[in-house]
Amino acid sequence: MRSVHILRSLAVTLATIGLATGVQAADLYFGGAAGFSNATADATGSDILSGGSFSGEDDDASPIYGGTLGIAVPLSDVIPWALRIPSFDIPIWPGKSLHVAGTESFRFPGWRTLIEAEAITGRKFDFSTPGLSPTTPYQGELNSTSFLGNVRLDVPIQAPLTALFGRLPMLEPVTVYFGGGVGMGWNDLAAADTGGLNAGDDETFDLAYQYGAGVGYAMSDQLHLTLGWRYYNAGELEVDLNTAPTPGKYEIELGSHEFTTQLRFHFYHVPFFGRE
Numbered sequence: 400m401r402s403v404h405i406l407r408s409l410a411v412t413l414a415t416i417g418l419a420t421g422v423q424a425a426d427l428y429f430g431g432a433a434g435f436s437n438a439t440a441d442a443t444g445s446d447i448l449s450g451g452s453f454s455g456e457d458d459d460a461s462p463i464y465g466g467t468l469g470i471a472v473p474l475s476d477v478i479p480w481a482l483r484i485p486s487f488d489i490p491i492w493p494g495k496s497l498h499v500a501g502t503e504s505f506r507f508p509g510w511r512t513l514i515e516a517e518a519i520t521g522r523k524f525d526f527s528t529p530g531l532s533p534t535t536p537y538q539g540e541l542n543s544t545s546f547l548g549n550v551r552l553d554v555p556i557q558a559p560l561t562a563l564f565g566r567l568p569m570l571e572p573v574t575v576y577f578g579g580g581v582g583m584g585w586n587d588l589a590a591a592d593t594g595g596l597n598a599g600d601d602e603t604f605d606l607a608y609q610y611g612a613g614v615g616y617a618m619s620d621q622l623h624l625t626l627g628w629r630y631y632n633a634g635e636l637e638v639d640l641n642t643a644p645t646p647g648k649y650e651i652e653l654g655s656h657e658f659t660t661q662l663r664f665h666f667y668h669v670p671f672f673g674r675e
Contacts, residue, residue, distance in 0.1 A: 425669040434659030442528040455528035469515025511553040535594035551578030572617035579610035597640040605634040
């Protein structure tokens with residue numbers, strides 16, 4: 400049976416890539432972001448007096464903009480412990496198995512980990528969805544601002560690119576990132592049917608979340624540019640249609656695909672995280 404030291408080789412590879420990031424200490428940073436959001440609203444409603452209900456879907460797009468304030472920390476400082484990974488065998492055929500050799504001291508590399516507070520605004524969507532009658536659809540307007548706490552991991556691609564194509568100096572500062580966040584969304588929802596019988600509006604704070612991925616480029620040690628996609632969910636929003644004689648409810652579930660670019664400036668080195 401052939402011994403394949405997969406995890407040990409992986410640990411060495413991760414450490415090698417981690418040293419290539421240039422991240423040796425924590426930095427405080429702020430950034431500005433701009434882009435656009437393409438949202439889909441799944442709407443449902445009810446008319447209490449008549450007992451009728453309706454549903455529909457519509458899309459709209461809007462520019463967005465905002466900013467972030469955070470700290471960039473090496474992953475090896477976020478998870479500083481040495482991990483023991485035991486050896487084990489994976490059966491691949493009757494009487495044959497793949498041996499995975501463990502390690503006594505696996506450590507995570509120094510990949511840049513971003514922990515930040517983010518505010519994004521500018522989302523303004525107009526929706527038109529069916530009502531109780533084909534002649535009286537509902538017109539909805541939503542303004543949404545998000546306040547999220549995000550965590551993102553920047554993974555350098557210098558090592559695999561060098562292994563495949565040789566040294567490419569222009570691409571050495573490139574990273575790919577992925578991450579997510581959760582927080583609150585301020586939502587101002589107004590809805591009315593075109594017949595003028597039902598209307599309502601409400602402002603609420605609702606649980607919101609996002610996740611996404613993208614690419615980054617270190618223009619210098621202090622200045623970083625990113626371009627990415629994310630999915631943003633503002634939650635389930637509801638407004639009472641309180642105009643007589645047919646009160647009811649109008650609800651939407653909003654999800655949007657957002658494409659943004661961000662310019663980030665690292666302005667202060669945090670000494671107690673440093674490994675000088």
